[in-house]
Amino acid sequence: GDITIPCPLQCKQLAEHNFVDNIMWFSSGGTKSVVHTDSVDNINCLYRGEKTLYFVDPSVHRHDVLIDHPEGAYSGMDVDAVDYTKYPGMAKVEFYHVNVSAGDCLYIPYLWVHQVRSYDSNLAVNVWWHRYAKDDLDYSACNRQCNTEYTMAQAKFMGLETIQHDPNEVRDYFMTYISNDTDLEGFIQILVADDYDKIVNDTTYVRDFTEMFEMLDADKDGLLSLTDIKALDNEAWRAIGDLLELVMQDMEEEFEASHIDIDPDLDPDHGAAGDSDEMDLHDEL
Known part of the structure; x- marks a missing residue:
């Protein structure tokens, strides 16, 4: 709760009415996520360690990256050894490669395909917010200078379940x-x-x-x-x-x-109705 709200998000209207969730990630390093998308806008702030992120613009390569697990908004491809027979579109995908160091915050756009790798000891915080908040946001009311005392404890988080019927x-x-x-x-x-x-x-x-x-x-x-x-x-x-x-x-x-294991997150927000959510699934350490 004492973590400062990332400076680009210091808009009272956003923080009190449109934040969806936040989570702290920590690991000893050597972690990697699946290729996936998020159904919210997202910022990842790194406090310790190094990360590498790969992004694909869905407006350009919508049908090239096969999200073959839509119930969790992720791909089953092996990120270390892509099977180009099973995932032929990957051979023509252009991607963005971003290196993130401690002290950096990186915006992850709504529904952009991405994959995350972490190195050494890592500590990061993600904040998710409602994609369509921008349509009604009064930008003139946002902080013009970053306030380090404006913390997560002062924000209100709606939870993914509140936007599933949008x-x-x-x-x-x-x-x-x-x-x-x-x-x-x-x-x-x-x-x-x-x-x-x-x-x-x-x-x-x-x-x-x-x-x-x-x-x-x-x-x-x-x-x-x-x-x-x-x-x-x-x-x-x-x-x-x-x-x-x-x-x-x-x-x-x-x-x-029936004691059959299935992914419980088959809804528009990929986790809003289940016991686990897409943040747990994607494991963006």
Whole structure:
């Protein structure tokens, strides 16, 4: 609580109404994260040690980096030895390479693909905030000079669960994973990943996913496209988000009762409804 709010984030409106979460990372070094995305804006401040981060712009390489675990917003690729047969798009990806030292803070943009490596003894703090806060932020009220006494204890953190029904977040979730000409089978595979074989034989889940698919299919041609996604209004996205949450909660409860291990975070915020969240999963030490 006595850690200073990072200087670029010292806006009262942001800190008291739009911060989502914060976490301290520490390790003895030699750690690495999976390739992943975050469903919030993010700043990583390093207090001890060294880090290397690799970034990929999703607007340029949206379909080249395969996020084959959408339930947790990460890729299963081996970051030390990429299988270019399984992940052929990686051969043409252009990326940014950033070295971070103690005393640096680095902004990690919303939904940018990234991977983190830490060296030696490390101590870092991440702060996540609501992506769409910028639309209503009064920048004139932000601190013009950094106040070292403006600490985390004075901020309010909403938690990921508070933004899971935001229609913008739900829309962005589907825009990330839906390609043009996605049929019902492909849609279900995107949402449930490795649990597809369990789900496709359950008529209740197939019915629910079919209903969701039909809600998304704006032009009713039996295929999902980005045009469909962009055509839906906020009311539709709220309804889709509500249905998605209910279905995934039912799946989690049923699989837990059957002692089947699944990733619990199959919602637009990749962790808002489960026992663990994307920050734990991605392990950005």
